[in-house]
Every structure is written in C-alpha cells, then in structure tokens.
Amino acid sequence: MSKSSFLGADTIALHSGYQPESDHGSRAVPIYQTTSYVFDSVDEASALFNVEQGGHIYSRITNPTVAVLEQRLAAIEGGAGAICTASGMSALFISFFSLCSAGDHIVSAVQIYGSTVTLLKHTLKRFNIDCTFVDINDQKALNAAIQNNTKLVFCESIGNPGLAVSNLPAIAATAHAHGVPLVVDATFATPYLNNPISHGADVVVHSVTKWIGGHGVAVGGVVIDGGNFDWLKSGRFPTLTQPYEPFHGMNFWEEFGPAALAMRIRCESMRDIGAAMTPHNAFLLLQGLETLNLRMQQHMSNTQAMVVWLQQHDAVAWVNHPDIDADAHTKALFPNGAGSMLTFGVKGGRDAGAAFINALQLSSNLANVGDSRTLVLHPGSTTHSRLTEQDLVSAGISADLIRVSVGIETIKDIQADFALGLRAATKVAEAQAAQVGS
Amino acid sequence: MYIQVDNAKTFVATGGKAFDASLPTVVLLHGSGLDHRGWALQARWFAFHGYSVFAPDFPAHSLSEGEALTSIEDMGAWLVRALDAAGVNEVHLVGHSQGFLVVLEAAKILSHRLQSVMAISTGSSIPVNPSLIETAQSNPNLAAQMMLQWGFGHQHQYGASAVPGMQPIGIGQRIMANNPLATDLSACNAYSAGEKRAQELANQGCPSCVILAAQDRMTQRHIGLKLAKDLGTQAQIIDNMGHMLPMEAPKQSLNIMKQFIQSVEN
Numbered sequence: 001m002s003k004s005s006f007l008g009a010d011t012i013a014l015h016s017g018y019q020p021e022s023d024h025g026s027r028a029v030p031i032y033q034t035t036s037y038v039f040d041s042v043d044e045a046s047a048l049f050n051v052e053q054g055g056h057i058y059s060r061i062t063n064p065t066v067a068v069l070e071q072r073l074a075a076i077e078g079g080a081g082a083i084c085t086a087s088g089m090s091a092l093f094i095s096f097f098s099l100c101s102a103g104d105h106i107v108s109a110v111q112i113y114g115s116t117v118t119l120l121k122h123t124l125k126r127f128n129i130d131c132t133f134v135d136i137n138d139q140k141a142l143n144a145a146i147q148n149n150t151k152l153v154f155c156e157s158i159g160n161p162g163l164a165v166s167n168l169p170a171i172a173a174t175a176h177a178h179g180v181p182l183v184v185d186a187t188f189a190t191p192y193l194n195n196p197i198s199h200g201a202d203v204v205v206h207s208v209t210k211w212i213g214g215h216g217v218a219v220g221g222v223v224i225d226g227g228n229f230d231w232l233k234s235g236r237f238p239t240l241t242q243p244y245e246p247f248h249g250m251n252f253w254e255e256f257g258p259a260a261l262a263m264r265i266r267c268e269s270m271r272d273i274g275a276a277m278t279p280h281n282a283f284l285l286l287q288g289l290e291t292l293n294l295r296m297q298q299h300m301s302n303t304q305a306m307v308v309w310l311q312q313h314d315a316v317a318w319v320n321h322p323d324i325d326a327d328a329h330t331k332a333l334f335p336n337g338a339g340s341m342l343t344f345g346v347k348g349g350r351d352a353g354a355a356f357i358n359a360l361q362l363s364s365n366l367a368n369v370g371d372s373r374t375l376v377l378h379p380g381s382t383t384h385s386r387l388t389e390q391d392l393v394s395a396g397i398s399a400d401l402i403r404v405s406v407g408i409e410t411i412k413d414i415q416a417d418f419a420l421g422l423r424a425a426t427k428v429a430e431a432q433a434a435q436v437g438s
Numbered sequence: 439m440y441i442q443v444d445n446a447k448t449f450v451a452t453g454g455k456a457f458d459a460s461l462p463t464v465v466l467l468h469g470s471g472l473d474h475r476g477w478a479l480q481a482r483w484f485a486f487h488g489y490s491v492f493a494p495d496f497p498a499h500s501l502s503e504g505e506a507l508t509s510i511e512d513m514g515a516w517l518v519r520a521l522d523a524a525g526v527n528e529v530h531l532v533g534h535s536q537g538f539l540v541v542l543e544a545a546k547i548l549s550h551r552l553q554s555v556m557a558i559s560t561g562s563s564i565p566v567n568p569s570l571i572e573t574a575q576s577n578p579n580l581a582a583q584m585m586l587q588w589g590f591g592h593q594h595q596y597g598a599s600a601v602p603g604m605q606p607i608g609i610g611q612r613i614m615a616n617n618p619l620a621t622d623l624s625a626c627n628a629y630s631a632g633e634k635r636a637q638e639l640a641n642q643g644c645p646s647c648v649i650l651a652a653q654d655r656m657t658q659r660h661i662g663l664k665l666a667k668d669l670g671t672q673a674q675i676i677d678n679m680g681h682m683l684p685m686e687a688p689k690q691s692l693n694i695m696k697q698f699i700q701s702v703e704n
C-alpha cells in the first residue's frame with residue numbers, strides 16, 4: 001500500500017502540511033492573500049527560479065495556503081504530491097493536457113460526468129486528442145480500446161450520475177499491462193470512502209468543490225500524483241522522460257522520479273494555463289477538509305436510511321445506489337458504503353418527477369453535489385441536457401431520473417421533505433392515470 | 439547522464455548541466471535504499487555555481503542497472519571505478535547516512551585525489567537492527583515505511599515539504615520500496631572499518647565537515663559526534679529536522695555544504 005503519512009486520516013485532515021507558524025502562532029492555517037513573495041537577495045531569487053531551492057515565487061504557481069491543502073490532500077490520498085486548481089474541470093483538463101499531445105488517444109469510461117464527456121469528446125478533439133468511450137468494467141472492451149497512442153485510461157470511481165462503481169484493481173491491471181496509467185476522478189467517493197491509489201490508480205482528481213469542501217462556498221480541484229507509475233518503462237511519455245526545453249531542459253523523471261508528473265504540471269500547466277486556486281478558496285476548502293470524515297459518516301448513515309425509505313415508498317418506481325445488490329468489487333472497494341449520491345424514478349415519469357422537485361421545501365434544486373445540505377436535480381434537463389438520447393442511455397440516465405445528493409440534516413426532516421415531494425408527484429401520476437382511463 | 443561502470447548502465451545526476459570533469463567536482467552519495475533525487479536541489483546549486491556534480495544511483499538502485507553491491511568496501515571501490523569512467527580526478531565527497539560509509543572506503547583508494555569529505559546524518563558505523571533487515575528482505579515496502587517513520591523528523595511527519603505541494607514521505611516510500619534496501623542495510627550493519635578510516639583521514643589532514651540533525655532517530659547523535667571527533671572537526675547540528683536532512687532541510691544543508699566546499703576550494 002502506498003503511504004505518504006503515518007498519521008490517521010482524521011489527523012491528516014486537521015494537521016498535515018501546517019504547524020503553527022513561529023511569528024504569531026496562528027492555530028488556523030493563515031490565508032496568504034498575496035500574489036508574490038519578496039526574495040532575500042538576487043542570489044535567492046535566481047536559486048528559486050533555477051529550482052536550486054524550494055519556495056514561493058508567484059501565486060499562479062504556488063501559494064503557502066494552497067500548498068497546505070495540496071500537501072494535506074496528497075497525504076490523505078497517499079500520493080507523492082498534489083496540485084490544486086481553480087476547479088475540478090481544470091484539474092481534469094491539466095491531467096489530460098499533461099499526459100497527452102496532439103495525435104494521442106484516451107480511453108474513458110462512458111459512465112462519467114457530462115462536462116467531462118464534452119471535454120473528452122469535443123474540446124480535446126479540437127486539439128487532435130481522440131477518446132474512445134467504453135463500459136469501463138468490460139475488461140475485453142477496455143483491452144481492445146487501448147491503442148499504441150493511448151496515453152491514459154480514465155474513469156470515475158463512482159460514476160456521475162449513473163453511480164456505476166469502477167472495478168479499479170481490474171482496470172488498473174489492464175491499463176498497466178499496456179504501459180498506460182489510470183487516471184481516476186474520485187469526487188463522488190471522497191478520500192474518506194476510498195483511496196484509488198491504493199487500488200492501482202496512478203493519478204487521482206477531485207472536484208474539491210464537492211464533499212471535501214462540503215459547504216458549497218468555493219469551487220476548486222486537485223490533481224494528485226500517485227507516484228507509482230514508471231513513466232520511463234512505459235515508453236509512452238517523452239514529456240516526462242526527455243528534457244523539457246522551456247523549463248531549464250529539465251528531465252522530470254530523472255530529477256523527481258515519483259513526483260515527475262506533479263512537477264511537470266507545476267512547471268508547465270500552472271505557468272502556461274494558470275488555472276490556479278485562490279488562497280481564499282484554499283482556506284475555505286481546508287475548513288471543509290478538516291471535518292470531511294465526520295461529515296461523511298453522517299452523509300453515509302443518512303444515505304443508507306434514505307435508500308430504505310425510498311424503496312418502501314409507494315410513489316417511487318425504482319431506487320439506485322451502488323450498495324443495493326452490490327457486486328463483489330463494490331463491497332471490496334467501499335466497505336463503508338459507496339457514496340452519498342442516489343438516484344430514483346418517480347412513478348408518473350418526467351412530469352411527476354418535475355412535480356416532486358417543485359414541491360420540495362428543505363432540499364435544494366440545483367446543479368451541484370456534495371454540499372452538506374440535501375440537493376436534488378433532474379439531469380436530463382440540466383447537467384446532461386447537451387447529451388444525445390443515445391449518450392444519455394449510455395451514461396445510464398433515464399428521463400425520469402432524479403439525482404439526490406443526500407445531506408447531513410436530521411434524517412426525519414429530509415424524509416418529511418421527500419414525503420411532500422412524493423405527495424405532489426403522486427397527484428400528477430393519478431391525474432395521468434385518470435386521463436388514460438377516461 | 440548515463441555511463442558504463444563494470445559493463446552496467448549507470449545513472450549519474452549532474453544537477454541539470456552537462457558534466458565537465460575539468461571543474462571542481464562534488465560527489466553526492468545517497469543513503470540506504472535511496473537515490474540521487476534526495477540531492478535534487480543541492481545538485482542544481484553546485485552545477486550552476488562553477489562545480490561539476492556527480493550524484494550516482496548505486497548499482498540496482500532506481501535508474502542504474504547492475505547487481506546490488508553487498509559490502510561498503512565494494513561500494514567504495516565501485517565509486518572510484520565510476521569516477522574513473524567519467525574521467526574525474528579530484529573530488530569533494532559528500533555522503534548521507536550509508537553514503538558516508540562509502541565515502542570513507544572510497545577515500546582510502548582515492549588518496550591524494552580527495553579534496554574534502556562531508557558527512558550528513560551519519561557516523562563511522564551504522565548498526566542496523568536485525569529485525570529491520572529481515573523485514574526489508576521479506577517485505578521491502580513495510581521496511582521502507584518503518585525507515586521513513588523513523589527517518590523524517592516531526593515537521594515532515596506532519597506533512598511539511600521543502601517543495602510546495604509535495605509529500606516527501608510518499609516520494610521516499612516509492613523510491614525505497616523499489617530499491618535493494620535489505621542489501622544496503624546488511625552492508626551498513628557489517629561495516630566495521632569506519633572509525634579507523636575516519637582517524638586516518640584526520641591524520642592525513644583531509645578537510646572534513648559533519649552535519650547532524652537534532653531529531654535524527656536513525657543514526658544516533660553520539661555516533662555522529664564521535665565521527666566528528668575522529669575526523670578532527672566539530673559537528674554542526676540542524677534543529678527541528680530528522681535523519682533525511684538532504685530532503686528535509688535542503689536549504690540549510692546546502693548553506694553549510696557550500697560554505698565548507700568553497701572554503702576548501704579557496
């Protein structure tokens with residue numbers, strides 16, 4: 001198992017990467033709201049620029065508050081290093097951008113977040129990076145899709161919104177047999193429920209916006225370099241194993257080994273693309289991370305209660321959560337439950353579903369997940385509206401699907417709210433039935 | 439750069455500049471299970487300030503091929519063959535932990551080619567608990583973790599990093615778990631000539647420098663202080679840091695390294 005810290009996850013979340021600084025003894029991580037850092041001398045400046053010394057130069061590249069979040073997330077996921085970014089999407093973009101060049105190819109799970117589909121299918125295609133989508137747990141299909149120019153296999157550990165659980169060890173084994181790394185978006189799993197690096201992933205991405213932040217107050221992302229992939233042996237990554245002229249002719253693999261990718265991202269993507277996380281957002285997201293484990297326990301117990309409650313409700317057509325009739329790999333990868341997202345269909349289809357959402361008082365109808373508050377959404381008309389019918393079906397989304405991000409409110413209040421919604425849905429369903437009958 | 443030593447492809451980090459054997463050469467030797475990357479920052483400073491840097495991965499470590507060497511004496515002799523292969527004449531030898539035991543053995547062979555020696559977090563002997571060697575044989579990953587838990591000082595156990603965003607413990611674990619740690623540890627444990635070699639160096643008037651870490655739990659303080667005494671020098675102690683000084687305190691260790699080597703050169 002890959003380790004980056006000998007502290008427990010709860011302790012890492014509270015302490016890693018920061019100990020009270022000597023000037024004022026600030027117990028909380030301070031917000032270093034600054035663009036730049038004074039050099040002691042010309043010699044020090046040149047040492048920093050020439051990587052003879054670690055330290056901060058300019059906040060697009062690194063910032064002390066952001067670095068605490070990076071080091072904490074790297075430690076909690078068991079990675080070699082991390083780079084925080086302005087959003088989850090920019091974390092995904094720089095991961096793909098750092099591993100692929102024009103003419104390269106990605107194999108991705110079909111069961112993924114809508115914007116990631118458009119990034120892979122349309123945006124990267126404009127730069128001549130192709131993507132083949134496969135059912136990620138279909139080993140044969142995955143194996144067949146990997147080409148000579150494939151640079152990575154991508155999946156979400158729990159897919160959004162279909163909630164398919166990726167069999168990470170099997171996918172990693174297939175990718176590695178071809179000398180290709182596995183990149184995992186672990187947003188829905190959170191570091192509390194599953195650490196993909198210890199199941200074979202080479203790069204882990206989170207939308208920190210979601211459960212890690214937890215309070216719905218800041219957008220952010222992170223790329224964590226697992227540090228276990230041998231970029232040289234793979235033979236597919238000249239960007240990491242040959243001199244990079246625009247940065248001192250540096251050979252990242254030779255210089256940094258297990259942190260080669262993290263350093264390449266730092267030196268190239270943060271410099272040239274600059275999707276940096278702000279120090280203030282890093283501070284807000286740190287507040288979330290500090291209580292992630294406690295919140296996740298409540299998220300999970302509420303989710304388990306909601307699954308049972310919905311399954312028993314007359315107005316509900318179906319309920320989907322990975323723990324229902326869980327397959328062996330889901331049980332093995334998620335011993336504490338496979339996340340606090342669930343989907344369900346309301347009897348009466350699309351219109352009843354809309355009535356359900358409109359009647360809710362406590363739960364919020366919005367395009368986010370992983371807030372501490374319960375959130376609901378109808379993906380077919382919002383996040384996934386740009387997908388074709390066929391893409392919707394492949395992504396496991398039906399027209400009546402309602403996505404729920406179960407919050408940490410008192411469970412009886414969530415249930416009372418859903419009872420309101422389901423009453424409204426039932427009325428629509430009954431009216432529909434009466435119309436059909438008349 | 440890659441060179442051939444004993445017919446094996448051998449990686450030598452040169453600090454990001456082409457190696458030039460005509461410049462004063464600083465040789466940086468890694469500790470048990472580690473590799474040249476522990477010197478990444480110091481190597482670049484020397485390479486860009488008028489020195490040539492020679493930081494090899496020992497055989498079968500990280501980027502170097504070949505068979506792992508089983509004794510410190512063999513490692514010392516190998517180092518001299520590696521320097522010869524690269525056409526290096528005079529050298530400043532710097533060793534971290536096990537790397538300094540190798541310095542002591544190479545020094546004997548190099549004789550007048552030696553300009554100075556520098557010891558970091560080390561002693562003239564490094565006794566290793568037999569149960570750690572056994573663990574390194576049966577479960578290298580676990581042994582690497584045990585060493586990193588002991589090796590890094592408190593700040594790094596709490597996730598500090600000299601390079602923002604990185605996790606030195608995680609980086610160290612990947613490197614150590616894949617290198618011949620058990621062979622290295624056995625070699626350290628078996629080595630007993632260090633005290634005599636250190637005293638010989640002092641008698642020859644070889645300039646020396648010893649840097650120790652206040653929180654070193656791998657090579658105990660008294661061993662390091664004894665080494666400094668044998669070498670006829672005073673140990674400099676860096677506060678708040680552990681055994682992995684080159685990675686934990688690259689700036690502080692570099693400051694002492696450059697002052698010492700510059701003073702010898704001038």
Ligand SMILES: Cc1ncc(COP(=O)(O)O)c(C=O)c1O
Pocket residue numbers: 087088089090113156160185187188206207208209219220221368369
């Ligand atoms: C699985 C997943 N990955 C990435 C993202 C994008 O993250 P962000 O909104 O922080 O850019 C999302 C957003 O919903 C997501 O659900």
